[in-house]
Amino acid sequence: MTGAATGPVLRVRGLTRRFGGVVAVGDVALDIAPGERRAVLGPNGAGKSTLFNLVAGADTPTAGSIELFGADVTRLGARQRTRMGLSRTFQTSRLLTGLTVEDNLYLAAIGVSGGRLRLLRTGRDRTAREQARRTAESVGMTDRLATLAGDLSHGEQRQLEIGLALVAEPRMLLLDEPAAGLSRSERQLLTALLLSLDRDVTLLLIEHDMDVALTVAERVTMMHDGVVIVEGTPTEIRADQRVHDLYLGKAHV
Amino acid sequence: MAATAAVVVGVLGLLGVLLQAFEKGLGTEGNVPTFILITLNGLTLAGLYFISASGLTLIFGLLRVTNLAHGALFLLGGYVALELVQDAGMSWWLAAVLAMGASGLVGLVVHQLFLRWNQGQDLRQALITIAVSLILADQMLAHFGATPTAIAPPEWLAQPLSLGVYDLSYPRFRLAMLVAALVVGLLFWLVYTRTRVGMVVRAGVDDTQMTSALGVNVQRVFAAAFFVGSALAGLGGVFAGTALSLAPGQDQSFLVSALVVVIVGGMGSLGGAALGALLLGLVDQYAGAYLPAEYSNLSALLTFVLLAVILAVRPTGLFGKAR
Amino acid sequence: MTMDRMLTLGTRGALAVVLVVVALVPVLCTTFFTSQVGLTSLWLGIVAVSLTFLSGYGGMVSLAQTALFGVAGLIAARLSVESGWDPWAAALAGILAATAVGLLFGAVASGSQGIYFLIITLAFAQVTYFYFAAVPTFGAHEGINGVRPPAVLGDPVQDPARMYWFLLVVSVLAFLGLRHVSRTAFGLALQGVRDDPVRMAALGYNVRLHRILGFTLAAPVAGAAGVLSAWSNTRMSAGSISLAIAILVLTTAVIGGLNRLEGAWVGALIYTLCDTYLRGWTDRFTTWLGVVFLVIVLVSPGGVVGLLGSAGSWLRHRLAGGAPPPAAPSTPAPPVPVSSGGAR
Structure with a gap:
């Protein structure tokens, strides 16, 4: 590095x-x-x-x-x-349509930080959740956290698409x-x-x-x-x- | 690595078969005559598998529908022919044609009523065809009973044919089955390569969007493909009912064989289906005859191990496209 | 907000009432009903929920669940009847064996998706069936008879009450356990893999590993159902895991609803009730089963539970006095994996 x-x-x-x-x-x-x-x-x-x-x-x-x-x-x-x-976005949005915006971002956070296979909730979870919410704020989606990604408008999907790439810093x-x-x-x-x-x-x-x-x-x-x-x-x-x-x-x- | 291991095991198996066949020399008292008969059994069975699997692979290749009612349409064809030959005294040939029509028609109705408007939802379509096969199988049980019955073959195919070696003779009808498979394969090849419809079919196999762009009535081609595919299932049933017999439950076992054939070869690939049929027919017969006695009851298992190994190495089959 | 909260509480209350009524079945109903309908729908529900979990949360519609069910049931039966093992130890051994086989199946099948996955698991179902039908150790076609459940659970035929309650407890545990998994990091990632494997790989996930582990996780559930079925019926044979039974489990799960775990037991209860009482009315029971299956797949992809859910939210909508319906249900219902995307 x-x-x-x-x-x-x-x-x-x-x-x-x-x-x-x-x-x-x-x-x-x-x-x-x-x-x-x-x-x-x-x-x-x-x-x-x-x-x-x-x-x-x-x-x-x-x-x-x-x-x-x-x-x-x-x-x-x-x-x-x-x-x-390295993070990427896709030309046509590829979102986890059956999950909420928050869960999308949360999965993107732990995809890199680790704990992908965890079956218990631990303190690290909270960090990843906070990271998810912070990112939601920076891409202007705080009020959509509980919405299923599949229900977002096209513009919102593009926002989330960038959010997913940004969460993991x-x-x-x-x-x-x-x-x-x-x-x-x-x-x-x-x-x-x-x-x-x-x-x-x-x-x-x-x-x-x-x-x-x-x-x-x-x-x-x-x-x-x-x-x-x-x-x-x-x-x-x-x-x-x-x-x-x-x-x-x-x-x- | 896994692929190499699979090939090694396959070659060893074949060597084992050949060793047992030829260890006592080529004389009449050796094992060669039996080997010839078993090989013919394998080849003619492969022909039967190919006929029904070609219909399944046509439908999948063009419409992306996995028709799990294919086995029921297969059995339906057999029963219709049985009824026409036995009760109406019709000639075998006419009965076979009508049976194909009946299976094709039922398949077409299922496609138009249930599948057409669910295009693209492959799992949902598979579930629909499972439901249809439950209904069809139960209705056939009601109408045709549970006793296994066989269709009488056409008269001039009823006698065995002398092979001219080792004083062997072999049922003409089973050889006719192999010929029929070759004819079906040849027809497919001609239609695919020489006609405009065939070009559309091949384009559809590669890219549905492109087919629409060609300006052909795609829905009509789809319907025709479903009819032909289902009719081929029916033809398979007529052959199976004549060479073997018809009974409830055979819809499932032949569906599974056809699926194995099609998956091994790669869904949608006609050449793959031919290769898959050959593999399945020969492995089935050789395993039954040449496995050590204590394992011979496991021969049915072997075909599925074959399938699992091939899918583990190539998840879309031998000739299947990666995408 | 308070309205939503009240409704959530209402749902929970309704669930509690249902559970109490179900728990009272052995007291209120005949022995025949408890054993024939009660026991059967509970173990059928448990094997079906292993499929519902895989398909609803993992996008994997598996026909191999009855195979795992059979591995556990037949091994447990063999060990307790022929080798004289304690039934609990035999059950544990059977369930562990089913988990190991599940890991193996999952490792092979995880490379395939959608319809290919369905068919490769169908092959597994057939391999297992032919194996048990051929091998004399497991009684071949005869199967293993005279399986004795643990003494604490009583005689499942004469006095099925305790066995029934035990199955009910296992059902509740399976439900709560799988629901818990679905909310953990692992479970959410599994749903992510269901929705878009390519995206999940781009987010740093090992998609195939997730599928394998998801499949392995469902195996002991199917296995437990196998042991419980062997105990309830005091026998098990290769016929208990034939292709017809594999399709029956799929039918049950689809009728109940592949979207939600509780659908498995709803489907199992509907099937068992029809199987017990409708057969007297019609010879063409399977036809009617097929028709119901067909109608459900065509009309309500969420199954009976999905229908009840829509009816419930319509009712809430009316009760709330024309206010907009609640934006999201308390637990987000995953979409039915009607399309695999495997061709992409």
């Missing part, structure tokens, strides 16, 4: 994923510094989601390596990466299109929430929505056809001609 403080939090080299003959991600290199806010942009089919799944451990690469907090995690599953301090947060399907006002809330995150947390976000991405991110990686075509600050990205041709031009039609 101490050694990782200076090096990059996430270090990706030569990452490649092929599906049959199709190269979804081809030879991608990526370095993300501690505390950095990074957005990955690109049109549909650019390989963003595949890259995201490879980093999260939901998919295994055909070639290349992934280092997380200084350790090689290329062959580790999602569960181990989560316990190392991750060192690195992966957000898969957090603004998907949100209204304008909900997007503003989301942007504010992301901007208010602790600087200890490193953020990697995949986003289709330029407003959210370019406001939150400090650096932007632009992907097309599975490869990185340009990397830079939001201002540089906005000015880049290739980006305009590829993406901004179409997005503003």
Whole structure:
């Protein structure tokens, strides 16, 4: 942990994923510094989601390596990466629909802190419950604690989705299109929430929505056809001609 | 590792069978003649399994419905044919066709009435078909009684066929069962690869959404698949009723065999069903004949151990898709 | 708020009344009723609740519960009848054996989901059935007769009162124990695995381990039911665990309601009552059972208990004078696992 403080939090080299003959991600290199806010942009089919799944451990690469907090995690599953301090959200909400909001957050808390198999209630339970309620407050869901996750509105489900990733106090947060399907006002809330995150947390976000991405991110990686075509600050990205041709031009039609 | 162990055990078992079959040489007094007969028994049984399992796998592959009433439709086909041949004096062939129609029709009605509007809820659909099978089995018990009965085979298949080796002869009808299985397999293959409907069926196996995009009336294809799948269950029942016999309880035992076949091969895969049928038929017959005497009553167990091992190694069967 | 509280108290009161009435059955009813209906519906309820727990909280619809029931029952019967063990020790050995077998079954089946899980457990049921039907140690098809329950519990045929109360106590303990589990970290995580295994893995959970342990936890419950059934009937054979019985247990659990634990006993009571009294009226008992099963699955996925629950909340709604119905029930009812998501 101490050694990782200076090096990059996430270090990706030569990452490649092929599906049959199709190269979804081809030879991608990526370095993300501690505390950095990074957005990955690109049109549909650019390989963003595949890259995201490879980093999260939901998919295994055909070639290349992934280092997380200084350790090689290329062959580790999602569960181990989560316990190392990586959290992710899903593009379409994956909530525990039969459980209350509080129980969702509670399970997310003990998923990392331990005690997952406990059959008795102990003092540690209280800590996890408090953690759950604190997170509910930070994502603005205190009044929905007793509601079943399956009964939430779409916007609330997106809020809980982010809450689930935040409870365990991750060192690195992966957000898969957090603004998907949100209204304008909900997007503003989301942007504010992301901007208010602790600087200890490193953020990697995949986003289709330029407003959210370019406001939150400090650096932007632009992907097309599975490869990185340009990397830079939001201002540089906005000015880049290739980006305009590829993406901004179409997005503003 | 588990896979290697499973393969090793399988190869050892096969070697054990071959050793016993050939240890006394190829002469008439050796065990080869018996081995030939047992192998034929296994192959023809595999044919019967394939016929009924192909219907189950068609329905699952296309509609994602696990039709647990398949065994009841199987027995229904057998009983209908029995009644038509025995009481109405109809020819075996016509009776078989009508029996297929009857099973297909009942299956179609079940699909339209109960399953169609529960699409996508696979466990609920499975429960529905369990309830249907309870009702059907009890109604068959009421109408056809509990005494085991067999259907008389068509006349020219009633005599045994001389095999031309070791003076062996073998029931023609059982060989016809194997031929029928091959014909069913061939028809499936032709329809799947050569026709537009087949393309839709294969697309459906891969992705239901895509089928809708093709602009075909998906509901009509589903209904047809359910009819054909259930009719094949009925055909299996006619063959089983002729080669073996019909009795209450056989609906469940044949349902279980068909499930094992389909699961071993991978649900929805026709080639998998063929392989599964072959495995099950041969293992069943070889185990009964070649296991040491004190274990031979455990042969029924072996097929389920086979299933458990295969599922433990490959949770979606040999040819099943991971997703 | 106070209204809700009063209603919760009311529910508890009603439950207490039901329990008292049930406890008085041996005093108020005939020996025949106590033994035939009482004992049977209690042990059937216990084996069914092991399935209700697995399916309601773990999303695992298992047909192997009767197999575990048989392992415990037949081993306990064999040890006490043939080897002269003390019935309690034999029962303990049987239940431990069932738990070990449950662990094994769970380890193999936990990789499969939904319909695949149902079918692999069906295979386990068949393996166990064929094993016990073939092996002479367990009396093959004959089974083991003349099983003597512990002397304290009396003669289950002549004087079933004490046996009945014992079964009732075990039922209550099983209910409370499983309900407790469902509220612990382990139990909540099990429900999480039921709802979305992928999410649970992303939260740091070992999904497969959770399934295995959940399955193992339900095994001694099914096993206890097996021992109690052998004691109540003074016999057990391979026929007691055939596929038909496995499907009967599933039917019972579905009729009662897979959403809530108490549904198991409700379903068992309904089945046993019909089995005892309806058979005189109709030869086609199984057909009617199938029809009821079908109607329940089609109309009320929550079973009879679910129907009663909806009727209850409608009544509360009316009593509360048109105020909005209570947002959440005192214990959140998990949804019926109608769809496995296994294909994803």
